[in-house]
Amino acid sequence: MATKRDFYEILGIDKKASADDIKKAYRKMAIKHHPDKNPDDPTAEEKFKEAAEAYDVLSDDNKRARYDQFGHAGLGGAAGGGAGGPSMDDIFSQFGDIFGDESPFGSFFGGGRGGGGQQRQRVRRGSDLRIKLKLDLQEIANGVEKKIKVKRHVACQTCGGNGSKNGTAVQTCQTCQGTGQTRKVVNTMLGQMVSTATCGTCNGEGKLVTDRCDVCHGEGRVLQEDVIPIKIPAGVSEGIQLSVGGKGNVPPRGGVAGDLLIVVEEEEDDDLKRDGTNVVFDLYVNFVDAALGTSVEVPTIDGRARITLEAGTQSGKILRLKGKGIKDLNGYGRGDQLIHVNVWTPKTLSSEERGILEKLRVSPNFHPRPNKSDKGFFEKMKDFFHG
Structure with missing residues (x-):
């Protein structure tokens, strides 16, 4: 192509x-x-x-x-x-x-x-139809083909769309000679001035119905429910308007159909949040797992994935799953999934738990001693956006 x-x-x-x-x-x-x-x-x-x-x-x-x-x-x-x-x-x-x-x-x-x-x-051109289409995160990420039901005016099959009985009870307008417009020529000092106007006899249609169709009652169109397939490209976002040519309404008594306009709405995902072409997941772990390290499953757009937390993982650490985000609308690759680690601090403790923690409180390894590799919030955000 x-x-x-x-x-x-x-x-x-x-x-x-x-x-x-x-x-x-x-x-x-x-x-x-x-x-x-x-x-x-x-x-x-x-x-x-x-x-x-x-x-x-x-x-x-x-x-x-x-x-x-x-x-x-x-x-x-x-x-x-x-x-x-x-x-x-x-x-x-x-x-x-x-x-x-x-x-x-x-x-x-x-x-x-x-x-x-x-x-x-x-x-003449018919009116456009506008509908809203909700898409979930997976459909947005990968693209999807949808079949949409719409009610629209289509040409009457009985009269062929001209509104006349059996499609033959129609004659050319003699006022405009079938053009739908009248011309007026005025002689001026600067020469001839030509102006055009919609024909008042046929209202611009160029023809007159002498006997109306029994099905559409002279409209030349009927209301019909259609199922229209449409391909949604990957990477669309909230508010983007897609168009399917010729799938809107046809005008009365002949002409070309308008377009079907589809406005995209994003459904919020329970777990993943969109950030451009990236998706973000907040992972909560207890401080024991953060200290000892563990293996956990996280949701992704395409299912679930298992990741490993290293021993000593700090709250605020951002893990990256390459290529697990949303496809770019213009075809420039695919985003990533970012996993934001949150170390959960319990709000209520049993007496036994409290006793254990009281002993650990004075342990040398539980005293905060950040080194240069343990970056603060602003350094982490700087690394994220620039690198």
Whole structure:
């Protein structure tokens, strides 16, 4: 699988580019690589699609923020319309209007491919669906595939989505000639001024239903419960929003579906706490085990592991299990599990226990005598963060 190029590099802009800069850059690249303008270049269509994919992400504030923070992995399939990438029709439907009706390339953007410069009907887009998805620490650490049940509007199968009886009781709007828009030309001192507006007869749909469908009652869509599989990449965190293209609602009487937006929520683990790509576990031991040394089992993301405490282990010591943490979202390895040793001091004692400890109190080995290797709290934290 080829590595995706950086979206900013594709459009030839830097990361501080404004929305207007992004739009201008995309227009320039799309015109340059349009397949109809480059019939002898077999790579032109792929470059054209690549620019459209970059614009799709960088022109959307939410997608751009996720991309800036997590790269391509943070988009969760949002860009490019899936593994096959966007089709040419998808690109014209979603972005063709940024070129305007007065495009210098006329038929390239005015009426779709081969449209002869005629006014192109704008394809309507349905609303997005937003859901919250709770993930436990193991799912976050390793990634997981989930099947999500959602209720969404889908195209009516009886009428084919146009809202008419048997899918045939529909006619082209005579006011706008099926374009969904009306044009008004005004002569001024500076020349002709052209303005467009949504057609009031068909409300921008370009067609009129003469007899409504019995199933969807003219809506062209029905509410349906779908089971949608989604792959959650390892390393996601609270609040990250993933997107599944085309799995939102379809608009009434034809158009493209919106997206399914999935907001990640982290379930708190009973034992392990997350710290970036590391996980932390507080291990409590009695001072006898700390003094004599022992072997104990600790929970990890992937099950349980046995560790050895050396004789003379001090409270506050941090043990590290390499590679037992969370996978990095951008694929930069995996974090560790940090085990924080806490020596437990009993709060209540029997008379026999008290007697034993009274004898040990005066023992020379029970007098605190820290050496240079017994670092204090600040030195331990400094070692942890820097080394």
